[in-house]
Amino acid sequence: MTNYKATLQYDGTRYHGFQRQPQLLTIQGVIEAALQKMTKGQPVEVIGSGRTDAGVHAYGQVISFDYPNHLPVHSMLKALNSLMPLDILFTEVQAVSPQFHARFDVQSKIYEYRVALGRYTNPFLRLYTGHYPYQIDLQRLQIAMADLVGTHDFSSFAASGGVIQNKVRTIYTAQVDSTNYPVEIRLIFHGNGFLYNMVRIMVATLLEIASGRRAQHDIQRLFNVRDRQQARMTAPASGLYLQKVYY
Amino acid sequence: MTNYKATLQYDGTRYHGFQRQPQLLTIQGVIEAALQKMTKGQPVEVIGSGRTDAGVHAYGQVISFDYPNHLPVHSMLKALNSLMPLDILFTEVQAVSPQFHARFDVQSKIYEYRVALGRYTNPFLRLYTGHYPYQIDLQRLQIAMADLVGTHDFSSFAASGGVIQNKVRTIYTAQVDSTNYPVEIRLIFHGNGFLYNMVRIMVATLLEIASGRRAQHDIQRLFNVRDRQQARMTAPASGLYLQKVYY
Known part of the structure; x- marks a missing residue:
């Protein structure tokens, strides 16, 4: 028995999220089916660093699994990739x-959100960005992102239905990459943990602030009210990428 | 009755090509359905600059159509885009x-072909590039591309089944954009006309030359033999873009 840690990229477009679900195409389901083929029928359970939702992408998802035999890591990498569809790629084992x-x-994770700007959706970016058609002010955006940094109760930014009681998390950094502005911006969040839909709700709220639809420091108010109903929008799954997981 | 010329982009992934076909999703079919909605039921025939195959993309496809009423061009642009799915975008009317x-x-057209290099397919580029896993020599590629320039009989580079007898075409320029090498290269062809599958067959042959699988000047030989069987491969549709049509 050998325990392996593996890093993978995926285009989440076709998948019903990371987590195995009966009858549905999921990332975990595809990997477990491949491992079961490699063991000639013995099931292998895959543990992910966390779930990603339907349509969410990953550049650096991490999994671990106990494999009944010992394979050299380069053989494991090759075997896995030979059994993956073209939208999943293992980069390290x-x-x-x-x-x-x-x-x-x-220990912590980095999520990135790609926002396509401009009046119309770019046909080639629709599956890989969230589209925001309104004019934004980069300075307002940066000031609002700074409000997110630190340890806060993120109840206002957690989708209802989660079972986790403690909604306190720490955001270490929240940065904007505006290299491709005004075509596109990237919002990058490094934190010790993220609640269900938290990044997508934060992004929608940040864009509303950046376009003047919310007050400059509305995030401070949202931290205080702890009410999901007040951060109303959730940015689309297509713009979200799990970039890196730290251990 | 007003005759309109319109320029559009599309992600061809979901479509069975440009040309209308019964029961199948095509670019022409979607545009004609939108125009028929705008005329409240009167059919409008769309003429494209040429067909693109299933999975082929466009940054600058051009169409023309006779529309029964006169609409200002900005209203026509807005009306068309409001009826398009997210993977088709009109940019000018x-x-x-x-x-x-x-x-x-x-008068002439520019086609571009994006080749993703490296051993594995990038999950995020699989629908937008053709993947070529072998090492290529950029100098061999450039020398081979120069052989394509000029007026030649392209019989060796035309898919069988075409009805066009005259296979003489002129390529004005054939260039490599290696800005993103070794991750990706772009092959750009400007010519007065392109036969069915011609760019994709040329690209596959060029890559075989660039990786040493064919002789440096094999394209000169293929022009002489006029035999499609000798240029065996066709590069995937996913890498091909109709970039610009000149009138």
Whole structure:
């Protein structure tokens, strides 16, 4: 028995999210089916660093799994990629201690959100960005993003239905990459944990502030009210990327 | 009755090509359905500058159509875009003389082919590039592309089944954009006309030359033999873009 840690990229467009679901195409389901083929029928459970929703992408998702035989890491990488569809690619495999757990051992994560600007949706970016048609002010955006940094109760930014009681999380950095402005901007968040839909709700709220639809420091108010009904919008899944997981 | 000329972009992934076909989703079919909605039921025939195949994209396809009423061009542009799915975008509309015909009046076209390099397919580029996993020599590629320039009989580079007898065409320029090499290269062809599958067959042959699988000047030989069987491969539709049509 060897415990492996593997890093992968995927285009989430075709998938009903990361997590295995009966009858539905999911990232976990595809990987577990491949591993079961490699073991000639023995099931292998895949642990992800966390779920990603339907349509959400990843450049650096991390999984771990106990594999019944020992394969050299380059053979494992090759075997996995030979069984993956073209929209999933493993980029690294390591053999790790039996204690390593891809979900419990997460220290922090980076999520990135690509926003396509301009009046119309670019036909080639529709599956890889969220589109925001209104004019935005980059300075207002940056000031609002600074309000997110620190340790806060993110109840206003968590989708209802989550089972997690403690909604306090720490955002270490929240930055804008405006290299491609005014065609596109990228919002990059590094934090110790993210609640269900949290990044997508934060992004929608930030864009409303940046376009003048909300007050400059509305995020401070939202932290205080702890009411999901007040941060009304959720940015589309298509713009969200799980960039990196730190252990 | 007003004759309009319109320029559009599309992501061809979901479509069975440009040309209308019964029961199948095509670019022409979607545009004609929108125009028929605008005329409240009166059919409008769309003329394209040429067909594009299933999966082929366009940044600058051009169409013309006779519309029963006169609409200002900005209203026509807005009306068309409001009825388009997210993977088709009109970028310009002009009112033109009744004689203008989007297919017959073409002077020349530019096609671009995006090749993703490297051992594995990038999950995010699979629908927007052709993937070529072998090492290529950019100098060999450039020398081979120069052989294409000029007036030649392209019989070796035309898919069988075409009804066009005269296979002589002129390529004005054939260039490589290697800005993103070794991740990606773009092959750009400007010519007075392109036969069915001609760009995709040329690209596959060029890549075989660039990777040392064919002789440096094999294109000169293929011009002479006029035999499609000798240029065996066709590069995937996903890498091909109709960039510009000149009138």
